[in-house]
Amino acid sequence: MRQYIDELFPRYDQAGRELILKAYEIAAEALKEHKRSNGNPFIEHPVAVARIACDEIGLSAECIAAIFLHEATRFFPETDIMSAKFGQDVYTIVDGLDKIATIKPKDTRLEAENYKKLIVSYSRDPRVTVLKIADRLEVMRSLDMFPKLSRERKILETMMLYIPLAHQLGLYNIKSEMEDIYFRHAEPEQYRTITNKLKSTEKDREKLMTQFIEPLKQKLLDEGIRYKLKVRTKTALSIYKKMKKQKVPFEGVFDVFAIRFIIDCEENKETEHALCWKVFSYVTEEYESDTKRLRDWISNPKPNGYESLHITVKNREGSALEVQIRTKRMDDMAESGLASHWSYKGIRHEETLDKWLTAVRKALESPLGSEADPMAAYYEDEVHELPTQEVFVFTPSGELRKLPSGATVLDFAFDIHSNLGLKCTGGRVNGKAVRINEKLKTGDIVEIMSGKNQKPSPDWLNFVVTNKARTKIKQKLGEGEFAKATDGKELLGRRLKNWKMELDDETTAAIIKKHQFKTINAFYAAIGDGTVDVADVKEWILEHKQGVQPQQAPAEIDKRPKELIQEKGSDDILIIDAKNVKGIDYRMARCCNPVFGDDVFGFVTRTEGIKIHRISCPNAARLMDQYPYRIQKVKWSTNPSSGNFQTGLRISAALEPYVINEIMDIVNSFRASIRMFNVVENDRQGTYEITMKIAVPSSLELDKVTSQIRNLRNVVKITRI
Numbered sequence: 001m002r003q004y005i006d007e008l009f010p011r012y013d014q015a016g017r018e019l020i021l022k023a024y025e026i027a028a029e030a031l032k033e034h035k036r037s038n039g040n041p042f043i044e045h046p047v048a049v050a051r052i053a054c055d056e057i058g059l060s061a062e063c064i065a066a067i068f069l070h071e072a073t074r075f076f077p078e079t080d081i082m083s084a085k086f087g088q089d090v091y092t093i094v095d096g097l098d099k100i101a102t103i104k105p106k107d108t109r110l111e112a113e114n115y116k117k118l119i120v121s122y123s124r125d126p127r128v129t130v131l132k133i134a135d136r137l138e139v140m141r142s143l144d145m146f147p148k149l150s151r152e153r154k155i156l157e158t159m160m161l162y163i164p165l166a167h168q169l170g171l172y173n174i175k176s177e178m179e180d181i182y183f184r185h186a187e188p189e190q191y192r193t194i195t196n197k198l199k200s201t202e203k204d205r206e207k208l209m210t211q212f213i214e215p216l217k218q219k220l221l222d223e224g225i226r227y228k229l230k231v232r233t234k235t236a237l238s239i240y241k242k243m244k245k246q247k248v249p250f251e252g253v254f255d256v257f258a259i260r261f262i263i264d265c266e267e268n269k270e271t272e273h274a275l276c277w278k279v280f281s282y283v284t285e286e287y288e289s290d291t292k293r294l295r296d297w298i299s300n301p302k303p304n305g306y307e308s309l310h311i312t313v314k315n316r317e318g319s320a321l322e323v324q325i326r327t328k329r330m331d332d333m334a335e336s337g338l339a340s341h342w343s344y345k346g347i348r349h350e351e352t353l354d355k356w357l358t359a360v361r362k363a364l365e366s367p368l369g370s371e372a373d374p375m376a377a378y379y380e381d382e383v384h385e386l387p388t389q390e391v392f393v394f395t396p397s398g399e400l401r402k403l404p405s406g407a408t409v410l411d412f413a414f415d416i417h418s419n420l421g422l423k424c425t426g427g428r429v430n431g432k433a434v435r436i437n438e439k440l441k442t443g444d445i446v447e448i449m450s451g452k453n454q455k456p457s458p459d460w461l462n463f464v465v466t467n468k469a470r471t472k473i474k475q476k477l478g479e480g481e482f483a484k485a486t487d488g489k490e491l492l493g494r495r496l497k498n499w500k501m502e503l504d505d506e507t508t509a510a511i512i513k514k515h516q517f518k519t520i521n522a523f524y525a526a527i528g529d530g531t532v533d534v535a536d537v538k539e540w541i542l543e544h545k546q547g548v549q550p551q552q553a554p555a556e557i558d559k560r561p562k563e564l565i566q567e568k569g570s571d572d573i574l575i576i577d578a579k580n581v582k583g584i585d586y587r588m589a590r591c592c593n594p595v596f597g598d599d600v601f602g603f604v605t606r607t608e609g610i611k612i613h614r615i616s617c618p619n620a621a622r623l624m625d626q627y628p629y630r631i632q633k634v635k636w637s638t639n640p641s642s643g644n645f646q647t648g649l650r651i652s653a654a655l656e657p658y659v660i661n662e663i664m665d666i667v668n669s670f671r672a673s674i675r676m677f678n679v680v681e682n683d684r685q686g687t688y689e690i691t692m693k694i695a696v697p698s699s700l701e702l703d704k705v706t707s708q709i710r711n712l713r714n715v716v717k718i719t720r721i
Contacts, residue, residue: 488528
């Protein structure tokens with residue numbers, strides 16, 4: 001056991017490791033039968049949290065001991081930790097962590113400020129909050145082991161509370177990693193696209209760094225300046241936010257990465273500053289600099305302790321590069337924040353630590369980014385508004401429910417049960433009585449009120465947003481309409497027989513469209529309840545017969561089976577840096593079905609030449625990681641070939657019969673053709689699940705088709721497959 005602790009925490013002195021060993025033994029005994037969601041021993045969790053607190057933040061041995069004791073007492077309060085005499089500091093931290101563990105989302109409604117106030121009230125020692133953030137990082141790293149409901153709850157808590165808190169305390173590395181994990185779950189397609197592009201351009205960045213430092217090497221060597229060069233790449237979420245804000249593609253984000261000098265020197269303020277400015281002078285002598293972009297955080301460090309020189313320069317090719325210059329001490333501070341001051345070295349009363357503790361207390365007691373927040377004007381980057389089109393609400397028992405943005409109390413009632421939705425008369429949101437059209441916010445606790453005499457109203461369709469609610473309301477309203485429609489159809493049938501006329505499907509469709517009936521049942525119901533005079537229908541039929549001109553029969557959709565692989569053509573693709581293999585065989589990958597204009601890369605197979613994949617292909621990351629030597633840069637030629645590319649679309653739409661015709665009409669109105677169309681009814685969700693394959697000449701035409709389909713009122717979601 002002692003050897004195990006010595007190997008895990010070699011940075012601490014003998015006394016520190018003894019303290020941790022005592023705490024670990026207590027936790028291991030208390031938790032010996034306790035398991036994680038994946039069946040592994042629970043002790044793995046506090047060990048992993050302790051490694052984060054030690055290696056990535058640099059907290060003291062007392063903090064590490066407190067982590068183990070907290071996990072023991074959280075699950076087994078009867079555990080004796082007092083007799084071991086760990087000291088008041090450790091007990092204060094354990095007490096704070098135990099109290100925070102009692103907070104449940106349904107108690108706080110997940111409102112970040114309220115939740116934070118509770119944490120502050122339980123955190124007499126600011127290290128408690130830092131340890132709680134370390135705990136959450138370990139949970140996010142292990143997210144895949146949790147059940148779906150628990151996973152969604154943890155993602156929500158992280159988005160609303162822990163990411164802003166980590167940012168507020170200057171724990172930028174932890175903040176960035178939690179954002180990255182959140183982004184991977186919230187926007188998987190966008191996440192894959194950006195991370196795969198970062199992988200595919202990694203060698204370019206390394207080459208750029210090598211070219212950048214070459215003219216400076218000798219000067220730095222002559223001055224005896226020891227340094228390490230690093231490339232700091234923006235997180236996928238930061239790039240995504242910039243793409244959205246500036247409305248540019250990935251290639252349009254110019255500060256994807258920065259080149260960072262980390263100078264190795266003695267920890268002396270004058271020496272550090274002199275060396276940083278010397279490196280700065282060499283860089284600006286060699287490269288044209290933009291003085292407007294100079295950020296001097298060395299002369300005036302941020303209140304959270306951040307020190308660095310930032311400058312933007314142009315390289316030989318005219319590309320803008322951000323250069324950061326700092327010492328190793330400054331880099332450690334930037335990576336871990338001022339939390340690292342309260343470290344295993346036992347530093348307790350130095351001036352910078354006291355300043356940090358004061359800043360942490362003020363930050364925790366004030367809303368993020370408010371005027372009272374002492375760090376508000378000094379954040380290294382903005383806190384991202386994380387992308388979500390959903391709200392997360394809770395039942396009174398604490399069960400989490402996910403609904404679309406804009407969902408109302410009535411949507412929530414239908415989400416619980418269809419019969420509850422049909423009888424819903426209102427609700428209580430966070431204990432306050434509200435009407436059925438009240439919009440819900442993330443974190444709300446919702447209780448539904450119902451009445452046995454309640455019946456759906458057509459007005460309900462004006463404010464519900466979920467497909468299940470819309471479908472069930474229409475079905476209930478349709479029961480009355482169906483009876484009227486039966487009467488109307490029977491009446492019209494008798495009159496048609498008397499008039500010796502026929503009403504074919506084409507004429508019926510034309511009348512419904514011209515007079516704006518939503519469905520054929522609505523047309524017959526209007527006749528049945530007298531809204532439409534049956535004599536008027538005779539006039540409509542005659543008008544249509546007179547107005548119809550002979551038309552050429554529409555061409556049938558080509559239903560012949562066709563290979564999904566695009567035929568090879570010399571104009572379709574240009575393989576970069578491969579001019580001598582013009583005739584090389586290539587084909588489109590079936591797993592992602594690229595079309596002309598997509599961001600793509602080539603993968604050299606053993607027997608089938610080069611396969612072209614989309615950069616957002618689910619297999620892209622695996623191929624790039626495992627077979628980097630087979631990855632081939634490719635780009636499309638200036639103009640597409642005359643052929644078409646096949647690709648797949650998956651559409652979720654409300655159970656409205658006419659929506660299928662609308663989708664087909666949109667496809668046929670562009671330079672696209674349907675090659676396969678499959679529809680499955682999902683009664684539970686109240687939707688059609690449509691899968692289709694279409695042939696298009698380019699991604700531009702595909703974007704037009706998907707955009708028009710997405711704008712249809714009854715289409716919930718459309719994705720490319």
